[in-house]
Amino acid sequence: xxxxxxxxxxxxxxxxxxxxxxxxxxxxxxxxxxxxxxxxxxxxxxxxxxxxxxxxxxxxxxxxxxxxxxxxxxxxxxxxxxxxxxxxxxxxxxxxxxxxxxxxxxxxxxxxxxxxxxxxxxxxxxxxxxxxxxxxxxxxxxxxxxxxxxxxxxxxxxxxxxxxxxxxxxxxxxxxxxxxxxxxxxxxxxxxxxxxxxxxxxxxxxxxxxxxxxxxxxxxxxxxxxxxxxxxxxxxxxxxxxxxxxxx
Amino acid sequence: xxxxxxxxxxxxxxxxxxxxxxxxxxxxxxxxxxxxxxxxxxxxxxxxxxxxxxxxxxxxxxxxxxxxxxxxxxxxxxxxxxxxxxxxxxxxxxxxxxxxxxxxxxxxxxxxxxxxxxxxxxxxxxxxxxxxxxxxxxxxxxxxxxxxxxxxxxxxxxxxxxxxxxxxxxxxxxxxxxxxxxxxxxxxxxxxxxxxxxxxxxxxxxxxxxxxxxxxxxxxxxxxxxxxxxxxxxxxxxxxxxxxxxxxxxxxxxxxxxxxxxxxxxxxxxxxxxxxxxxxxxxxxxxxxxxxxxxxxxxxxxxxxxxxxxxxxxxxxxxxxxxxxxxxxxxxxxxxxxxxxxxxxxxxxxxxxxxxxxxxxxxxxxxxxxxxxxxxxxxxxxxxxxxxxxxxxxxxxxxxxxxxxxxxxxxxxxxxxxx
Numbered sequence: 001x002x003x004x005x006x007x008x009x010x011x012x013x014x015x016x017x018x019x020x021x022x023x024x025x026x027x028x029x030x031x032x033x034x035x036x037x038x039x040x041x042x043x044x045x046x047x048x049x050x051x052x053x054x055x056x057x058x059x060x061x062x063x064x065x066x067x068x069x070x071x072x073x074x075x076x077x078x079x080x081x082x083x084x085x086x087x088x089x090x091x092x093x094x095x096x097x098x099x100x101x102x103x104x105x106x107x108x109x110x111x112x113x114x115x116x117x118x119x120x121x122x123x124x125x126x127x128x129x130x131x132x133x134x135x136x137x138x139x140x141x142x143x144x145x146x147x148x149x150x151x152x153x154x155x156x157x158x159x160x161x162x163x164x165x166x167x168x169x170x171x172x173x174x175x176x177x178x179x180x181x182x183x184x185x186x187x188x189x190x191x192x193x194x195x196x197x198x199x200x201x202x203x204x205x206x207x208x209x210x211x212x213x214x215x216x217x218x219x220x221x222x223x224x225x226x227x228x229x230x231x232x233x234x235x236x237x238x239x240x241x242x243x244x245x246x247x248x
Numbered sequence: 249x250x251x252x253x254x255x256x257x258x259x260x261x262x263x264x265x266x267x268x269x270x271x272x273x274x275x276x277x278x279x280x281x282x283x284x285x286x287x288x289x290x291x292x293x294x295x296x297x298x299x300x301x302x303x304x305x306x307x308x309x310x311x312x313x314x315x316x317x318x319x320x321x322x323x324x325x326x327x328x329x330x331x332x333x334x335x336x337x338x339x340x341x342x343x344x345x346x347x348x349x350x351x352x353x354x355x356x357x358x359x360x361x362x363x364x365x366x367x368x369x370x371x372x373x374x375x376x377x378x379x380x381x382x383x384x385x386x387x388x389x390x391x392x393x394x395x396x397x398x399x400x401x402x403x404x405x406x407x408x409x410x411x412x413x414x415x416x417x418x419x420x421x422x423x424x425x426x427x428x429x430x431x432x433x434x435x436x437x438x439x440x441x442x443x444x445x446x447x448x449x450x451x452x453x454x455x456x457x458x459x460x461x462x463x464x465x466x467x468x469x470x471x472x473x474x475x476x477x478x479x480x481x482x483x484x485x486x487x488x489x490x491x492x493x494x495x496x497x498x499x500x501x502x503x504x505x506x507x508x509x510x511x512x513x514x515x516x517x518x519x520x521x522x523x524x525x526x527x528x529x530x531x532x533x534x535x536x537x538x539x540x541x542x543x544x545x546x547x548x549x550x551x552x553x554x555x556x557x558x559x560x561x562x563x564x565x566x567x568x569x570x571x572x573x574x575x576x577x578x579x580x581x582x583x584x585x586x587x588x589x590x591x592x593x594x595x596x597x598x599x600x601x602x603x604x605x606x607x608x609x610x611x612x613x614x615x616x617x618x619x620x621x622x623x624x625x626x627x628x629x630x631x632x633x634x635x636x637x638x639x640x641x642x643x644x645x646x647x648x649x650x651x652x653x654x655x656x657x658x659x660x661x662x663x664x665x666x667x
Contacts, residue, residue: 083431100436
């Protein structure tokens, strides 16, 4: 009996200590620190992913399959679904290119142009951290489906050309994973909502494995992304991210 | 002496004044005839353009296409267009059936893929047509100003001359076209410019190009599909029985139950407006003739004042007031007949000249989403001449009744006193 009481006492002490430490940690974090840690959680030097995107609108569903490679700020996406087969999108530091197999010309695209569904070129290839373009403000804490989250407002820094001038982000307090993002215009008109409801550990790094993006302007328009396979921090030849390689 | 003889002779008493009055009415008649011919020409041009460029006499489309037109629902298309067209040719009244695919997008020109300098892009609309069939509808060979027609199945295009000029393209050059496909994805294809065409509609000239249907089907991922089928008939004005026949035919084909047939008359916003315009123009012409008629009123009033004593003598000699009114009325009738004759001759010549040369509005119509040609041609019809003749003689004669009533009221004794 004495042993049980001692064990309980030790356990309770450890629990209280951990809770206090955790509370102290979260209590002192600033909005910038929280966002920075959220950026770090999903940080990796390179990645290869295989994914599916299901776009839904009033005309029904459309499935797009693709593979993607990323290294630093470079990003390459190659489509495998029938309707898009052979198309490639490349983002380098300077530009975004879209290659179509039946076109002799490689198209140069703007960040805001739509690729498929609700995904713009900027969405699929934005490698810069949130704090590079946004000022963060901690709005408070919130509970999303039983998970305690930080609620942070991101407002675009002056003279930054971003697709979403205002965002409200929910970041899980426990692991700093982004759980929900609401995107707004400069005048706070809702544009899109993204919910990440599955995060997987791929070789020690976390990656959003399932996310749902809902258009807040057009009713019933959504894009759902499933990451079926991923390899993180792997060796990818820099040549893969050149314009010349697109046409090969 | 007969009143008509006196009236005719009276016209010559003050020749200058009579010539002035008749000239004014003649000018009104010329203007009126030209206006009527112009509006008829515009209406006819618009009808021809709607039929040739957009709908045919009857357009067959996916029944939900118009509902979602604003979303560019290219996936709502007709499958097995070849089979449907063949069957349509057996429907009573159908003289031709042509499949088309129209898709908006961007043409992109980049001479060097290896440098990092982005190419130039221009908004454009591609129209996939069967060039052999369309020689009876759009007649692209008649619009060709340089180069040649695209070869069937080849990735070649006919480019609107103004679009070619804007994009700096000429026959032999290449460009890529990016658009949304029937699979609801983006696709791009490179095309060679086979020739340049001068579309009669400015808006088409500055933004459209024609592609062989099979190449367009490849680009749009629409194998053997078409966005629409244009059905032609002998007389598009009598489209009702044709539409009914096509409706009956489609009702018997369960594999085309998702389609609908639409008459050209219910397409476009401007055609009903211009039909209304034609009626309004009739009123405008009448107003112009009445304005011209004020000269006749004025002249007749002056004549009555000048012939005050003469009217008194005629009254004393037994001429009845009604006969005096008729005298001036006949003068108006003769002036009207001369004005109408000269106005109709001059007007017809003017209209016929412009019917040949056309009125070129140049780039004014380029950015207007209206089914009207850059060069407008007035169209002279027999009923224009008949109408203008009646209007001119009628109005000129009737307006004389206003001042001639004053002549009828003149007392002979009072008039004689002024001798």
